[in-house]
Amino acid sequence: MEINNIKLTNFRNYTDLSLTFDADKILLTGKNAQGKTNLLEAISYLASLKTIKAKQDNELIKWGENISKIQGSFTKHSSETLLEITLNPPKKKILKVNEIKKNKTSEYLSNIYTVSFSTSDLLLLKGNPEDRRSWLDGAVSSLYPAHADRISKYNKIRVQKNNFLKSLNGNIKINNPLLDVWNEQLAITGSNIILLRINFLKELLKYAKLKHSYISLKEKLSILYDSSIIDTINVENIDEYTSKKIAENFYQKLEQKKTEEIIRAQSVVGPHRDDISFYIDEIDSKKFASQGQQRTIVLALKLAETELIKAKTGYNAILLLDDVLAELDDIRQTYLLNGIEEKHQTIITSVDTLHFDKRYLENVKIYKIIQNEKGADIISA
Numbered sequence: 001m002e003i004n005n006i007k008l009t010n011f012r013n014y015t016d017l018s019l020t021f022d023a024d025k026i027l028l029t030g031k032n033a034q035g036k037t038n039l040l041e042a043i044s045y046l047a048s049l050k051t052i053k054a055k056q057d058n059e060l061i062k063w064g065e066n067i068s069k070i071q072g073s074f075t076k077h078s079s080e081t082l083l084e085i086t087l088n089p090p091k092k093k094i095l096k097v098n099e100i101k102k103n104k105t106s107e108y109l110s111n112i113y114t115v116s117f118s119t120s121d122l123l124l125l126k127g128n129p130e131d132r133r134s135w136l137d138g139a140v141s142s143l144y145p146a147h148a149d150r151i152s153k154y155n156k157i158r159v160q161k162n163n164f165l166k167s168l169n170g171n172i173k174i175n176n177p178l179l180d181v182w183n184e185q186l187a188i189t190g191s192n193i194i195l196l197r198i199n200f201l202k203e204l205l206k207y208a209k210l211k212h213s214y215i216s217l218k219e220k221l222s223i224l225y226d227s228s229i230i231d232t233i234n235v236e237n238i239d240e241y242t243s244k245k246i247a248e249n250f251y252q253k254l255e256q257k258k259t260e261e262i263i264r265a266q267s268v269v270g271p272h273r274d275d276i277s278f279y280i281d282e283i284d285s286k287k288f289a290s291q292g293q294q295r296t297i298v299l300a301l302k303l304a305e306t307e308l309i310k311a312k313t314g315y316n317a318i319l320l321l322d323d324v325l326a327e328l329d330d331i332r333q334t335y336l337l338n339g340i341e342e343k344h345q346t347i348i349t350s351v352d353t354l355h356f357d358k359r360y361l362e363n364v365k366i367y368k369i370i371q372n373e374k375g376a377d378i379i380s381a
Ligand SMILES: Nc1ncnc2c1ncn2[C@@H]1O[C@H](COP(=O)(O)OP(=O)(O)OP(=O)(O)O)[C@@H](O)[C@H]1O
Pocket: 011, 012, 013, 014, 030, 031, 032, 033, 034, 035, 036, 037, 038, 039, 059, 060, 061, 062, 063, 323, 351
């Protein structure tokens, strides 16, 4: 699978860009702050609605502008898919596949898979739970698009419930059946979100373990899902859980927390509060792993993600590597470049070509990105 071309209008520092990718191995070079990461983000967002840096869609629109458009064409096997996103907040974003408007995120996600790996991912373990949830939900949604719809539904109900909690002004005596209705809906939607997250992590771990033990010389990786609803569980033991069981726990938890939620005027339990921990040989990597050990885990996870996509769908994801080579030592660099099969279209950004070996550079198409008065522009180097 590959991206053939992209067109950007008022996307970050691009005013108007039209670019054709006629290669499998692409290197985007340019000085700092020219637009390299922005271009990767545009590709990732268009293909799979996953951002690289932005936490909110409006960060993607060029400063001083109201509307941004991203268009592009992708090929999988031999069929072409045209994708288009128009951002015009506060209106809902418009998503189109082959020029047909799609109302649900799940209908937009069209089996175009990207896996991105950036310097900020190297901080995935040290970062906050929100970053880990966002990586996880993005990865789950591209394989199981219904997950994205469930998350939007869950968040919508949660916002309505929170507004209601605020309107109670901390008055715990008011017993409103509306709260029970919302809690029931949250329990049903939320339990499916949790179950799919854990099942995905279990599948991912199978591949990540192999990758990880290979580079770390036999350290053992495990993943725990830290939930506010069920006990912290090792994802390999998910079989004892069913959606019904999680939903029951969820509802009970919400009952127990009712007073606290009214006093704090917010939803204090649910998948929006959950987190993941990565353990190496029974040790919590968040607290104790060295920088190198953390990098190995993240690298193993990213390579595992591409293998899982291949195993589940038969497609080779497009790999978007943002500046990571400079950050990895020789062993991990070689491992990354060797771990990527030839068949993947790979788009890498780098300030210069110093970190690439000659053989890699011989087969790669290089584009240079320069920011001028009008916005960022690209020249074929
Ligand atoms: N919404 C936006 N509108 C306009 N400019 C933006 C927007 N968001 C980011 N920028 C600017 O785009 C420029 C390029 O950012 P980008 O992260 O793509 O740089 P880069 O080429 O990857 O640099 P580095 O090598 O330092 O990683 C930055 O100067 C940033 O301030």
